[in-house]
Amino acid sequence: MLIAGCAKAPYTGRNQLIIISQEQELALGHQAARDVLQKEKRDTTSPKAQAVERVGRRIAAVSGRSDFQWEFHTIINDETPNAFCLPGGKVFVYTGLFEYAKNDDQLAAVIGHEVGHAIARHGAERVSTAMAAQTGAAVGMIAISGSDMSPASQQLTMAAMGLGVNVGVILPFSRGQEYEADRIGLILMAKAGYDPRAALDFWQAFAQQPGKKPPEFLSTHPASENRIQSIRGLIPEAMQYYKPQQ
Ligand SMILES: [Zn+2]
Structure with a gap:
């Protein structure tokens, strides 16, 4: 029963504690995405928006998650070099x-x-x-009971999800998650036919702009020099997946 709370990250095999269901996760991402789209101005037609859609679709196609409802949105904001992702495959690029x-x-x-x-x-x-x-082991027990939840348990879970919606969007990813996303991202871009070495050029361009903060610009993001080092170390693995497009 306790195993229901565990998951393994793709490519890295890292063990994860995930106590919300896939359905809850998708609902969370869907709701948060609608909130973002209500607040922000979208670009759906420019060459930038077309590039986000084009590249996003190709990467989604090799992601192994055709069950996600992938969305790739371009937000009109020239001041901020940002990008972020919400659960279930909602990607936003500024x-x-x-x-x-x-x-x-x-x-x-x-x-x-x-x-x-x-x-x-x-x-x-x-x-x-x-x-x-926030809520201790009780939530884990409720989440594990899955579809057999009593109405009272369901209510408790929904209350916890309400908390989750706020916290989930605001909380920064951990450094470990950032490193993992870098590693998986390099493999996915390579599988989709994009040269993983381009990631180095991108991060180096950032490093040459003092004061500018990287995508998701959160304080826990690894510093750019460290990140460039770590990406350099991950490129040989990604190159094994790289098939250039003709
Ligand atoms: Zn990240």
């Missing part, structure tokens, strides 16, 4: 990112990273961690 992502390969480095967060279920994982911290 137009400001194109100052650094100069071609499809470099854009694929960013989108691959975000898709990596999605397929490794990092949102569900951080919500689970927050729920466990």
